Amino acid sequence: MKRVRISQQEIVFAVFAALFLSFSIFLNGFLSADNMLTLLQNVAVLGILGLGMAIVVIGRGIDLSLIAALAVPGGLVLQMVQNGHSLPASLVAAGLLAIAVGLVNGWLIAYAEVPPLFATLASGLFVAGLGQAALFQLDVVQWSDGMAGFERLGQGSILGIPTSIVMFAIACVVVFVLLRKTRWGAYIYAIGDNPFAARVTGIPSRPIIVLQYVVAALIGCFAGLVMAASVNSMPTRIFNSTLIYDVILVVVLGGIGLSGGRGGVVNVIIGTLLIGTMLNGMTILNIPYAGQNLIKGLVLLVAVITDTFLNPRNEETAQQGDI
Amino acid sequence: MACMQKFALASIAALTLSAGTVPALAQQGLDEPFQKTFREALAGKTVAYVPVAMNFDLTEGWYAGLKKELEPFGVKFVIRDPNWNTNAGAQAVTSLISEKPAVMVIHNPDVQTYAKLLQRAENEGIYVIQINMGSAYRSSAFVGANWIEIGERQTEGVVKACQGKSNKIAIIQGALSAAASAYTLKGVENVLAKHPEIKVVSSQAADWDAAKAKAITQTVLKQNPDLCGIVGFWDGMDIGTAAAIKEAGLTGKVFLATSGGGERKGACELVKNGSFDLDMSYDVPTQAAQMAGTIKWLLSSGAKPGSVKGSEYTTLIPITKENADTQTACWNLSDLKK
Numbered sequence: 059m060k061r062v063r064i065s066q067q068e069i070v071f072a073v074f075a076a077l078f079l080s081f082s083i084f085l086n087g088f089l090s091a092d093n094m095l096t097l098l099q100n101v102a103v104l105g106i107l108g109l110g111m112a113i114v115v116i117g118r119g120i121d122l123s124l125i126a127a128l129a130v131p132g133g134l135v136l137q138m139v140q141n142g143h144s145l146p147a148s149l150v151a152a153g154l155l156a157i158a159v160g161l162v163n164g165w166l167i168a169y170a171e172v173p174p175l176f177a178t179l180a181s182g183l184f185v186a187g188l189g190q191a192a193l194f195q196l197d198v199v200q201w202s203d204g205m206a207g208f209e210r211l212g213q214g215s216i217l218g219i220p221t222s223i224v225m226f227a228i229a230c231v232v233v234f235v236l237l238r239k240t241r242w243g244a245y246i247y248a249i250g251d252n253p254f255a256a257r258v259t260g261i262p263s264r265p266i267i268v269l270q271y272v273v274a275a276l277i278g279c280f281a282g283l284v285m286a287a288s289v290n291s292m293p294t295r296i297f298n299s300t301l302i303y304d305v306i307l308v309v310v311l312g313g314i315g316l317s318g319g320r321g322g323v324v325n326v327i328i329g330t331l332l333i334g335t336m337l338n339g340m341t342i343l344n345i346p347y348a349g350q351n352l353i354k355g356l357v358l359l360v361a362v363i364t365d366t367f368l369n370p371r372n373e374e375t376a377q378q379g380d381i
Numbered sequence: 382m383a384c385m386q387k388f389a390l391a392s393i394a395a396l397t398l399s400a401g402t403v404p405a406l407a408q409q410g411l412d413e414p415f416q417k418t419f420r421e422a423l424a425g426k427t428v429a430y431v432p433v434a435m436n437f438d439l440t441e442g443w444y445a446g447l448k449k450e451l452e453p454f455g456v457k458f459v460i461r462d463p464n465w466n467t468n469a470g471a472q473a474v475t476s477l478i479s480e481k482p483a484v485m486v487i488h489n490p491d492v493q494t495y496a497k498l499l500q501r502a503e504n505e506g507i508y509v510i511q512i513n514m515g516s517a518y519r520s521s522a523f524v525g526a527n528w529i530e531i532g533e534r535q536t537e538g539v540v541k542a543c544q545g546k547s548n549k550i551a552i553i554q555g556a557l558s559a560a561a562s563a564y565t566l567k568g569v570e571n572v573l574a575k576h577p578e579i580k581v582v583s584s585q586a587a588d589w590d591a592a593k594a595k596a597i598t599q600t601v602l603k604q605n606p607d608l609c610g611i612v613g614f615w616d617g618m619d620i621g622t623a624a625a626i627k628e629a630g631l632t633g634k635v636f637l638a639t640s641g642g643g644e645r646k647g648a649c650e651l652v653k654n655g656s657f658d659l660d661m662s663y664d665v666p667t668q669a670a671q672m673a674g675t676i677k678w679l680l681s682s683g684a685k686p687g688s689v690k691g692s693e694y695t696t697l698i699p700i701t702k703e704n705a706d707t708q709t710a711c712w713n714l715s716d717l718k719k
Contacts, residue, residue: 087604096603100596190436190464194606197436198591198617200646213628214596220628289591298465299590341600347557347586 067325069364073357074332081339082217095220101334102222103285107301108240108308108326109233110277115309116237117270118250118318119174123163123182125302127275130189131156132282137194139204152279159185160275164268178271186297199292213290225284226330229277236273238358246270250318298322307354308333311361332357384673422681427482431473433490433514434465437617438644438714439665440488443512445717446669447486451676451718467494474498478505484676487654489514492560503687507678510672513663522675525694526559526663531697532568532612535638538659538699539610542636546609551601552584553594553622555614562586565614565640582608585662586592591621598625608635616641616648616660621655632656643698649711652700660700666712 082089107124114121131152138148159181166177190197201209216224237243245266248256257263286292312329314321336357340350416669428451432440441527448458461477467490474495477485485507489495496517499509503520513525539550555562566584573579583601587594594613602608602625611626613619619639626635636658641648643662651657671693682689704710 061501091598093603096599100599103592194436196438196441198647202646213624285592287558289595289624291591291617291620293591293617294467296590296592299588304692337596338600341597342604343581344583344585349589352648 067321067328068069069291069368070311070313070332070361073329074328074335077332077335077339081335081342085146085339085342088339091353093338095223097338098226099220100337101330102220103281103288104301104304104308104333105226105326105330106277106281106284107305108330109229109323110274110311111305111309112312112314112321112323112326113233113237113277114174114270114274115247115314115316116250116318116321117246117267118253119167119267119270120178120316121163121271121274122175122302123159123185124178124180124274124278124305125297125299126182126185126189127156127159127278128282128285129297130159130185130193130282131267131279132286133189133194133199133294135283136199136201136205136286136287136292140200140202142204145204145299149283152283153276154325156275156279157272160272161268164271165276168264168267182297186294189294194294195302197293197295199286199294201286203289209287209290212284212286220267222284222288225280229280230327231322233277237322240267242269247319250320252319303358304333304354307358307361311358399582404618419603419681420454422683423451423677425457426455426484426680427457427459427480428484428486428676429477429480429482430458430460430486431463431470431477432460432488433463433470435460435462438647439513439642441714442642442644442665442712442717443486443488443669443672445714446666447673447676449717450670450673454677456676461467463490465490467491471495471498474502478502478507481505482507483680484508484510485521486510486512486672486676487516488512489516489560492517500687506686508676508686510675510679512668512672519690521679521686521690522672523694524672524675524695525667525693525695526668527694528564529568529571530694531640531661531663532565534568534661534697534699535565535571535612535640535659536569536572538638539612539636540572540579541552542658543609547603547605547607548579549582549608550579550606550610550612551582551598551608553611553613553619554584554586555589555618557586559589562614562663569612587618588623589615589618591618591624593621594618595625598622599629602626602629602631602635606631609610610636610638613637613639616657617650618670619657620647620651623651627656643700643711645711645713646699652702652705658701662698662700662711663695664698664712665715671695 087093110124111121134155135148135152138151139145163178163181166172167174210221214221240361245261248261248262249266253263307327308329310316310327311332314325416463430444435441452458461473463473464621472491475498478501485502487495487499489511499516499520500518502509509520510524511520511618512524515523554566582605583595587597611622611623616639623637626632626637632655638659639657640661642665648662653658698710700710
């Protein structure tokens with residue numbers, strides 16, 4: 059008997075296709091070019107964050123400080139400009155802050171060997187607290203005149219496509235190149251697949267792990283800037299929201315196993331599309347908020363269970379443990 | 382005759398003497414009889430402030446306003462910041478009860494959580510002033526906005542703007558668990574009940590989150606490009622709603638009503654640039670002044686905590702293009718902090 063193997067990616071894609079088809083048939087106004095662009099635009103920031111998370115998860119880690127890396131450097135730019143600094147200087151400061159967050163995360167995980175779950179949970183709290191206590195005057199950092207022109211990063215459109223979608227596409231290309239076309243990308247997969255084997259074969263595991271977290275933090279910072287530009291402010295309290303779960307949802311749904319070494323940019327795109335379709339359809343249907351959470355939670359549960367069945371733990375994961 | 386004159390003189394002298402403090406030819410100061418007890422009633426007293434969180438315009442504004450009014454009288458001001466954590470807030474209130482401040486200024490996260498605690502506090506002899514969000518327990522004073530009125534007046538604005546148009550509106554609520562959001566929705570419903578011609582095409586909660594508000598509004602506008610108005614529940618969140626309207630090229634066509642504390646950057650500036658058409662402001666500095674006034678009155682009255690109970694609902698300021706430029710419509714947090 060030949061066993062049919064379906065990857066989770068294919069299952070999620072099938073779910074996405076089914077959902078998309080039924081919305082298109084039964085939901086008036088869903089399948090229009092305009093609505094498709096809105097759908098993508100609404101999940102662009104989530105998708106960018108998903109890319110950052112994907113890099114870390116492929117390397118068998120997790121980055122819970124991603125939302126802090128989105129909120130604090132992004133907020134810092136707006137706050138510094140509000141206080142009279144120039145925009146380029148503020149952007150450099152934000153970039154440096156993001157790199158610092160990534161370096162600390164990476165050092166804690168690669169050298170101090172703290173489990174990534176705890177290291178990034180703590181560093182995320184620290185960075186968010188730092189922002190609240192020392193950097194921002196108010197939780198919502200307002201746009202100011204010095205930022206004029208910068209809103210084009212998240213508003214308006216390029217050749218008819220909303221800018222935030224273009225930004226997501228650019229981020230996809232950059233991450234794709236990093237993961238598939240560079241040696242570093244290959245190392246990340248190797249470490250995620252089997253960290254001990256990777257080390258034995260001479261891969262510089264620790265620096266590569268640090269690199270993963272630095273890249274993730276920079277992607278978070280980029281997502282933050284796109285988001286701030288898109289809503290003309292930086293609601294730094296977003297750190298306290300459930301956004302991080304949505305990001306993990308995108309990654310896991312897309313089929314990037316939490317045990318590492320699998321998946322890529324395509325998975326993030328599929329996960330993002332599924333979430334986008336769900337959110338858009340539920341908004342058009344005017345489903346109440348609680349119901350939306352229920353549906354999202356159910357879908358995540360199903361995805362995780364399917365993942366366990368399709369990618370059963372192998373010997374080495376059992377010994378090493380997941381994230 | 383001479384006798385009469387003598388008598389008159391004597392009586393004037395006697396009067397002057399008996400009056401005692403009346404300044405003879407305004408040479409001496411006059412002591413006002415009540416200020417000393419007032420000062421004594423305030424000096425060294427502790428006022429504890431428990432907002433739902435610091436770091437946003439409302440709570441920072443109240444804090445700055447109260448400090449400015451009370452500290453010159455020697456009132457000690459302590460703050461407990463639960464940072465949006467309801468449990469931490471309840472713990473803060475509980476521990477404050479045993480510390481026995483003279484007054485507690487409480488910003489409730491919801492109607493129930495603190496209610497019993499506040500009653501206990503007043504039984505223990507602490508005045509409780511609730512601000513902007515009341516609890517189920519009615520304490521010495523409530524100072525704050527009437528959310529139902531806010532919902533009603535916002536909706537009236539939207540309904541008026543919709544006359545002769547599609548009559549389709551959307552509602553962007555706050556967080557479902559917040560009573561302020563639920564009260565505002567009640568106000569919206571009150572007005573809509575009188576206007577059956579208005580059709581609500583979407584009523585969703587955006588969790589006080591600008592990005593979520595933007596996403597919802599974008600989708601709704603794509604489905605209903607002829608939408609004539611949106612009722613938003615907080616200006617900090619409706620920055621996102623406004624951004625969606627602007628991107629759809631519908632600024633000026635979709636009437637956006639919202640509400641907030643009236644801080645200049647978050648309210649007047651955004652009304653001026655066309656993001657909001659109506660921002661119902663509950664003018665935070667005035668609220669702070671009313672709280673401070675209430676605290677002064679309560680402390681100097683000597684009334685037993687819980688024996689008098691009253692409310693001071695805020696007089697709302699509707700901010701529109703007409704008054705957004707004036708000095709009085711909005712306030713600056715940075716000035717209030719000086």
